[in-house]
Every structure is written in structure tokens, then in C-alpha cells.
């Protein structure tokens with residue numbers, strides 16, 4: 001393997017949905033070359049997917065550890081500790097372990113990987129595939145500011161990343177980790193509304209998705225409070241307030257708050273398993 005922009009080799013243990021979104025994102029943004037990445041998965045179909053975009057697929061987790069410097073643990077939470085114990089003997093001071101598993105604490109990672117390991121916990125989300133992730137990270141074990149900088153470089157190439165105290169990572173999981181699913185539900189419902197009102201499905205879906213994209217951009221780029229931006233859409237006695245009133249009556253606001261809380265609580269639960 002040669003050296004890409006990050007000048008580190010990146011490995012994925014678990015080549016599922018998130019690993020694919022990250023690997024494709026890193027390649028498309030040019031931060032790591034496909035030839036500097038390696039991925040392992042017991043499922044052949046998943047290895048084939050990685051091979052299809054030129055990332056070397058292997059069967060052995062130990063091989064990923066031997067070849068890579070930054071190792072993403074992208075397996076389901078219950079497999080994190082067993083996988084770390086399996087590869088522990090191959091870990092050296094060159095390695096940085098980046099766990100993206102929901103709920104797996106730095107303490108549990110350290111217990112499985114050993115005292116001397118450089119550990120980073122990241123909670124990303126799937127929009128890294130299109131360069132728009134909202135991610136958060138925290139450091140553990142022997143991870144240094146330099147490790148943090150490398151992880152920041154990777155995730156900044158596919159969106160935004162903030163550093164938080166580990167105690168906030170469950171809330172991040174409930175909000176932005178799981179959040180794309182809530183937004184997809186909203187886009188689907190908006191499009192259904194358009195269809196119900198007579199729009200063709202394809203036009204309705206495009207308008208719904210672009211409306212969410214544009215609205216999110218306005219929040220990020222104007223710095224204005226969403227309530228203020230809402231007021232700009234809402235003409236007195238007009239159409240928007242009629243629709244908005246229905247949303248308030250349906251309890252959608254507390255529905256969304258409760259969704260974030262339920263997912264946060266579930267992340268806490270997973271951390272206690």
C-alpha cells in the first residue's frame with residue numbers, strides 16, 4: 001500500500017453499512033486512497049462490495065491490524081469486545097483504534113484492547129457518504145492530540161466533527177447518530193403529503209428533500225434561530241401557519257424530542273450490557 005493524503009493506512013473491521021459510507025466518503029474526498037485501505041468481514045457479499053470500489057478485502061481481522069495504522073471497529077456493539085480480544089496480540093504503539101459502535105465505552109474498549117492502546121470513540125452518521133456527516137468524538141487510553149487531529153482530518157473530509165466528553169456521546173447517538181432516520185421519515189411524509197395534494201411522486205420527493213436540505217443550510221449559514229427562520233415563512237393568515245398549526249396539534253415537537261431521548265436511553269442501555 002502507498003501513502004494517501006493522511007499518510008496513514010486505514011483498516012475496517014466490519015465492512016457493513018457504516019464502514020462502506022466512511023470508506024466511500026474518504027475516497028471521494030481524496031483524504032485516503034482506496035489502495036491505502038483494507039477491510040474485513042465474514043460475509044463475502046460485503047467483501048465484494050469493498051472490492052468493487054478497490055479497497056482490499058480480507059477474511060482475517062488480524063490481517064487488517066497488521067496492515068493498517070488507523071483501525072475502524074465497525075461491527076455491531078456486541079462484537080466489539082470479542083473482536084478486540086481476538087486481535088489484541090497484534091496491536092502495537094503504531095495503532096489507533098477508532099470505535100464507532102453505539103454505547104461501547106472507552107473503559108470497555110480499554111479492558112478488551114489493553115492499557116497501552118490509543119483509543120478514539122466516534123459517533124458518526126450515514127451522511128458521511130455524501131460528505132455531510134455530523135459526528136462527535138472523545139479520546140481514551142493512550143490517544144494523543146495528534147491522534148485526535150488525524151481522526152478530525154478524516155471526519156472533516158466527510159462533514160463535521162466535534163469533540164465532547166464521553167458522557168455526552170449517548171446523547172449524540174440519540175440525536176445525530178440516529179437522526180438521519182428521523183429526517184428520512186420526515187422527507188417521506190412530506191413527499192406523501194405532496195402526493196396526497198396531487199403532485200407526481202418523483203417531483204414531490206425532489207421538492208421534499210431539497211426543502212430539508214435548503215432549510216438545514218439556512219440554519220447553518222445564517223446563524224439565525226430556527227424559530228426566526230420559521231417566522232420568515234409564515235405570512236399572517238397565510239398557508240404556512242395553517243399547516244404549522246396542524247403540526248403543533250399533532251404533538252410532532254414532543255414526538256421528536258422523545259425520539260432523541262429514547263435513542264439516547266437505548267445507547268446508555270447498550271453501554272451497560
Ligand SMILES: NC(=O)C1=CN([C@@H]2O[C@H](COP(=O)(O)OP(=O)(O)OC[C@H]3O[C@@H](n4cnc5c(N)ncnc54)[C@H](O)[C@@H]3O)[C@@H](O)[C@H]2O)C=CC1
Pocket residue numbers: 013014015016017018019040041042043046061073074075076077079083100101102123124125126177178
Ligand atoms: N448505521 C448507522 O447509521 C450507524 C452505525 N453506527 C455503529 O456502527 C457499527 C456498525 O453498524 P452498521 O454498519 O450499521 O452495521 P452492519 O451490520 O451493516 O455492519 C457490521 C458488519 O460487521 C460484520 N461482522 C460481524 N461480525 C464480525 C467479526 N467478528 N469481524 C469482522 N466483521 C464482523 C458483519 O458481517 C457486518 O457486515 C455499529 O456498532 C453501530 O452502532 C454508528 C453510527 C451510525
Ligand SMILES: O=C(O)[C@@H]1CCC=N1
Pocket residue numbers: 102173177178
Ligand atoms: O441504530 C443504531 O444502533 C446505530 C447507532 C446510531 C445509528 N445507528
